[in-house]
Amino acid sequence: MTYFDQDLTSLHADLVAKKLTAVDLAKTTFVNMKQVDPELGAFLALNEDAALKRAAEIDAKGIDPDNVLAGIPVAVKDNIVTKGLTTTAASKMLEHFVPVYDATVVEKLYASDAVIVGKNNMDEFAMGGSTENSALKLTHNPWDVSRVPGGSSGGSAVAVASGQVPVAFGSDTGGSIRQPAAFNGVVGMKPTYGRVSRWGLIAFASSLDQIGPLTRTVKDNAAALNVIAGYDQHDGTASKRAVPDFTAGLDGDIKGMKIGLPKEYMDEGIDPKVRAVIKDAVKKFEELGATVEEVSLPHSRYGVSAYYIIASSEASSNLQRFDGIRYGFRAEDVKNLEDVYVRSRSEGFGDEVKRRIMLGTFSLSAGYYDAYFHKAGQVRTLIIDDFKRVFDKYDMIMGPVTPTPAFKIGDEISDPITMYMNDVLTIPVNLAGLPGMSVPAGFADGLPVGLQLIGKRFDESTLYKAGYAFEQATDFHNQTPKVGGAN
Numbered sequence: 001m002t003y004f005d006q007d008l009t010s011l012h013a014d015l016v017a018k019k020l021t022a023v024d025l026a027k028t029t030f031v032n033m034k035q036v037d038p039e040l041g042a043f044l045a046l047n048e049d050a051a052l053k054r055a056a057e058i059d060a061k062g063i064d065p066d067n068v069l070a071g072i073p074v075a076v077k078d079n080i081v082t083k084g085l086t087t088t089a090a091s092k093m094l095e096h097f098v099p100v101y102d103a104t105v106v107e108k109l110y111a112s113d114a115v116i117v118g119k120n121n122m123d124e125f126a127m128g129g130s131t132e133n134s135a136l137k138l139t140h141n142p143w144d145v146s147r148v149p150g151g152s153s154g155g156s157a158v159a160v161a162s163g164q165v166p167v168a169f170g171s172d173t174g175g176s177i178r179q180p181a182a183f184n185g186v187v188g189m190k191p192t193y194g195r196v197s198r199w200g201l202i203a204f205a206s207s208l209d210q211i212g213p214l215t216r217t218v219k220d221n222a223a224a225l226n227v228i229a230g231y232d233q234h235d236g237t238a239s240k241r242a243v244p245d246f247t248a249g250l251d252g253d254i255k256g257m258k259i260g261l262p263k264e265y266m267d268e269g270i271d272p273k274v275r276a277v278i279k280d281a282v283k284k285f286e287e288l289g290a291t292v293e294e295v296s297l298p299h300s301r302y303g304v305s306a307y308y309i310i311a312s313s314e315a316s317s318n319l320q321r322f323d324g325i326r327y328g329f330r331a332e333d334v335k336n337l338e339d340v341y342v343r344s345r346s347e348g349f350g351d352e353v354k355r356r357i358m359l360g361t362f363s364l365s366a367g368y369y370d371a372y373f374h375k376a377g378q379v380r381t382l383i384i385d386d387f388k389r390v391f392d393k394y395d396m397i398m399g400p401v402t403p404t405p406a407f408k409i410g411d412e413i414s415d416p417i418t419m420y421m422n423d424v425l426t427i428p429v430n431l432a433g434l435p436g437m438s439v440p441a442g443f444a445d446g447l448p449v450g451l452q453l454i455g456k457r458f459d460e461s462t463l464y465k466a467g468y469a470f471e472q473a474t475d476f477h478n479q480t481p482k483v484g485g486a487n
């Protein structure tokens with residue numbers, strides 16, 4: 001059995017009606033994972049004993065009908081710390097690291113009686129767009145196992161797409177939730193910066209990182225964001241703003257909604273097959289009563305360059321803590337303190353992480369700071385202003401998530417610039433701190449294509465409403481991949 005014929009809402013209804021127990025669900029989940037995952041590699045660690053114990057406790061106290069995640073198996077990306085359960089960030093540096101506390105998101109999941117069944121593979125320290133940068137294993141796309149699942153939250157997207165769990169939680173710094181969601185045909189939300197606490201998320205680029213849910217349907221996604229959103233005193237950038245119920249008003253109509261379609265998101269750089277899918281989506285929105293007009297985000301083309309300066313600079317600082325002394329990997333047979341630092345970091349980090357640390361250290365160094373880091377900050381402001389101008393007139397922006405569908409494993413890994421360009425359409429959203437969501441919008445040669453919906457700050461609700469209307473009018477979310485799913 002997989003969950004493919006059941007979304008979160010119907011699983012929850014079965015649990016409340018006692019047609020199913022949390023223990024049944026957890027047991028089935030592990031049986032299924034052990035059958036499906038060896039071919040896909042979505043999980044780095046299973047949490048079987050603790051999950052079954054937890055499920056039994058939840059059954060004993062009863063399923064709370066108001067709590068949609070109660071008794072539901074969920075998966076968490078391996079850069080979100082889980083007390084007592086290894087959290088590796090897919091790095092040799094943290095391969096055996098067992099955290100002593102839970103991330104705020106994990107605490108909230110426990111408080112809502114969710115059952116954490118395992119930790120998902122990812123690009124090392126969330127740096128990458130294919131999950132090939134994991135130091136620990138390769139993850140395959142369930143629609144075509146010769147292809148990448150995207151990244152860096154590749155394991156989380158595959159876990160959902162292949163029906164192993166109905167909900168997984170990833171993180172997105174430049175596209176890491178939306179791009180793998182698009183490549184795997186699932187819904188992925190990168191919330192507004194500040195909407196979800198980053199406490200306990202292993203920091204990559206702190207001014208960009210956000211945790212968000214990946215699910216099969218828009219409604220499930222809204223329900224999952226309800227659980228993890230909100231203020232947290234441990235994260236100075238977590239917003240105190242009230243969190244609305246994201247599932248409320250989902251089925252309101254979208255007549256009169258004004259949507260901008262950036263011309264830069266539909267130019268020659270985008271695969272014609274992807275463009276064709278997005279054009280069909282535009283028609284669908286028009287049929288639903290929205291108006292879609294061409295707009296311009298002229299500085300978005302500089303987003304990738306600015307991102308690789310800003311994100312790498314922040315990473316070079318954040319990753320200083322991995323010094324071979326405090327925690328994590330330490331090289332053997334070291335001669336002196338200098339040797340501990342140099343060899344532990346040289347042997348513990350993979351190539352992409354080292355590339356970014358060097359890039360970041362360079363752009364922050366005296367003499368280069370103005371030319372690089374400062375300039376990148378100015379570009380960021382221009383990108384923020386582009387979005388502001390469009391949002392003066394429009395309720396939402398839409399376009400593709402990625403320029404192409406999932407590529408072959410091995411095709412881009414030796415060409416960092418090509419790999420970085422995967423996020424050309426997602427990065428500006430992180431730089432501006434806006435919410436962005438990927439919704440299944442069709443197929444190109446049998447591979448899923450994602451539609452990106454971008455909203456005003458803290459206006460995830462509009463994205464969910466629009467995404468839900470689109471989903472109800474289409475059937476893409478009901479298609480299942482070759483591996484896992486209904487097969």
Ligand SMILES: NC(=O)C[C@H](N)C(=O)O
Binds near residue numbers: 151423
């Ligand atoms: N972390 C992300 O959001 C993905 C982006 N591809 C990066 O490598 O930085």
